[in-house]
Amino acid sequence: MAVESAMGDQLVRVVGLLGAAVVMVPLFRRLGLGSVLGYLAAGLLIGPFGLGWFSDPQAILHVAELGVVMFLFVIGLEMRPSHLWSLRGEIFGLGSLQIGTCIAVLTGVALLFGLPGKAAFIGAAGFVLTSTAIVMQLLSERGDIALPRGQKIVSILLFEDLLIVPLLALVAFMSPLPDTGADSRWLGVVTAVAALAGLVAAGIWLLNPLFRLLAAVKAREVMTAAALLVVLGSALLMDVGGLSMAMGAFLAGVLLSESTFRHQLEADIEPFRGILLGLFFLAVGMALDLRVVASNAGLILSLVAALMLAKGLGIYAVARIMRSPHAEALDRAVLMAQGGEFAFVLFAAAAATGVIDARTNANLTAVVVLSMAFTPLVVLAVRRLLPDRSGPSMEGIDEAQDLAGSVLIIGFGRFGQVMSQSLLARDVDVTIIDTDIEMIRSAGEFGFKVYYGDGTRLDVLHACGADKARAIAVCIDDRTAANRIVELCRGEFSQARLLVRAFDREHALELVALGVDYHIRETFESAVLFGRAALEEIGVDADEAQSVSEEVRRLDAERFTLEVAAGDVRAGRPLIIGNTAPATPTPFTTPRRESQRLDRADGRAEATDA
Incomplete structure (x- = not known):
């Protein structure tokens, strides 16, 4: 009976989680605020600082990161190696220029708000890591991922995913705690390289033969299980190597992009990706500690506004320097002005190694969460106040939906x-x-x-x-x-x-x-x-x-x-x-x-x- 009661409690929470999403997301979409903000509001409502139905949002957030992982896998399926190679200029050139500029600007802003040098740099480095989940979701809803402007944003996001590894290594060097020794750091580098090499080798020599064998069996559920195995296995391998799980899934997708099975893989992953990505946004909403925000409301809200504005200006300036049109530069600046999920990892590592204290960690985390929550609102406001005049209006144009013809x-x-x-x-x-x-x-x-x-x-x-x-x-x-x-x-x-x-x-x-x-x-x-x-x-x-x-x-x-x-x-x-x-x-x-x-x-x- 005790077991059944525990299972019943868990089932009630799951029903509450799904119910909040089912109610809030359509409501926010109907109001024109987008599904992302609906998920965030639902998470805030049922989280530990709302109705209190869930007490450990970090645990949910960890599981929900699989939504981001699957999203990147699907994007990887569309990125053939030749196409990815053609984007190398945007990934390493545009990406590094934007990241370097924004880190310098954001560090200066954080110093102006009185943060110590190390804390200011860590806060800037975390905030510069844009939310892949939010940006990709907004691009997907607009259908812009495959467009040139969308591809530039995807390239920058990929570079940011790569950046988390050297940033974590830099945190270890900045730590005032006793040094664990150079041997452990070199071991970490070797492990990361081995994990990456292992994933590439498996993608080249194992994945396609595996799916050909499974296709011959003609068991659709086995193909679905294999697709999930590839996504989760690649993410796990990168996690063991100390790299980004999302980057691992993306590479697995790229390695399968030339496969004849890629469209079936995309169809198999899609339902899981959508549910888990929604769960990720719910968990981000739950993670917003309203007590921290209330006790430092002036500092946190000011930091959110200042950092988003400074990052947006930095992105816009770099885009214009790289000869992007005004409308495209403004759109990129608005979409990427927030902090992202990798900031949580960086702040937690910095707090664990003594680079920042617990209070600074809580404040910076609240700043990032609020910036993620405000992004859909900022996008909507900019779209209404400064309509994009680069193209004709869609007024009177019907989009393809529920059509049929011979x-x-x-x-x-x-x-x-x-x-x-x-x-x-x-x-x-x-x-x-x-x-x-x-x-x-x-x-x-x-x-x-x-x-x-x-x-x-x-x-x-x-x-x-x-x-x-x-x-x-x-x-x-x-x-x-x-x-x-x-x-x-x-x-x-x-x-x-x-x-x-x-x-x-x-x-x-x-x-x-x-x-x-x-x-x-x-x-x-x-x-x-x-x-x-x-x-x-x-x-x-x-x-x-x-x-x-x-x-x-x-x-x-x-x-x-x-x-x-x-x-x-x-x-x-x-x-x-x-x-x-x-x-x-x-x-x-x-x-x-x-x-x-x-x-x-x-x-x-x-x-x-x-």
Whole structure:
């Protein structure tokens, strides 16, 4: 009975935790304040300094950090090594410049408030570590993570995650307590390097074979368990090495980003990520010690305002120095002006080693928690007081949500507009999405219903009814985005035929490798017809001009098929190129000059020999 009573008490707390979130989050979202602030308010309400339903928020916070870990794993799945390498300038260049500037400015502010030198530096170093959870959640809600401005913020956050390790080592050097010896510090460095090397080795040689083996078993629950094992195992390995758990999960995601299983892994992790991330925000709300705030209200509130303002100004100045537009620099400054969860780790380590006293630790912790709580409010206030004038208004534009159609058209530029006419002429039920607001508004004036939606996002594709569509037509002129959409559709919406606009011959080969059902190069067919008209205009017989055009198509199709065979990129699917379904390729010879001339019709001067 005693055991059942204890379990009942725990169950009541869990129900209270979920109930607070279910009530507060929708309420705050309805008020336009965002889900993050709703979670923080719910945590404050039921925490030890509210209704007192929970007495140990730190324990909950420790478990809830897994939400941040899973969030970083999902982000890592979108960051292929080549893409991550392309961000090295932002990670180490922009990141180090922003961190160095902000630490210097924040240390000066802390000294002005009377903190001792060491405490001022520790407070500044902790506050400069932005909350990954809050910033990523706000970026995710806005759909900005994949945009260039979002990628810069992600790069800086990654650098800050790396920074926690040298900061903790610096705390050990600053400690007035007896030195534990250089041997232990070197042992810690070796352990960290070994943990990192072990994770990279496992990611390269073990993870993909493991998931291939599990996929062959065809047990979905086992794949879900394996996904959780990878996330938690990588986090544990980094934690043992004294590194960031979130960084470990991010690296595991990057190592799996080239895997064919990444979309399934993302879908498996998503429910756990959302719940645990919400739990993290709840725990942060619980951790706000109202007694400390009440006893030092003037100092703490002044420090929050001064540090957020100083950090924001520092971030804005660095962004402008690095030639970011005013709107982007202001947005980054507002989003990243708060302290973060790693500050708790740094302050606790500094208190344990005697660098700061317990009272300073409590005050600085309260400052960071309040800054995290105020961030959604500041973002909302800045958005209303200083609206972003860098782009058109979304007023009157409907976002893609709960749609369904036989054909999903992604992109409604010149190409999409023309191809849609055949479908509309036969009264085919189509759903059209685009991200160009002015084009959407103009299309509406001519009777077209186009929804705002980014086709590179899996949640948007689901909202557009891609899982029910018979065909998906990718009509955008961005080859990278088109490839991303193809990968998502092939992994998640295999029931739909996939038709894609190819940018050029090289892109067409990539699309064949990805397994599209149909593709056409955006300029090839029009160029062939243009050449036929040119022949007729200079007096060539119409039938002969038609015959020449057909020969151009035939030779191009044969050459393309040979290129596909040479690259082994058929992906096991029927090959359809433009308007021609080429027969089995046969040996032929094309003079170099003729081959160059034919390829120029597609906007490329390539010499191709048989």
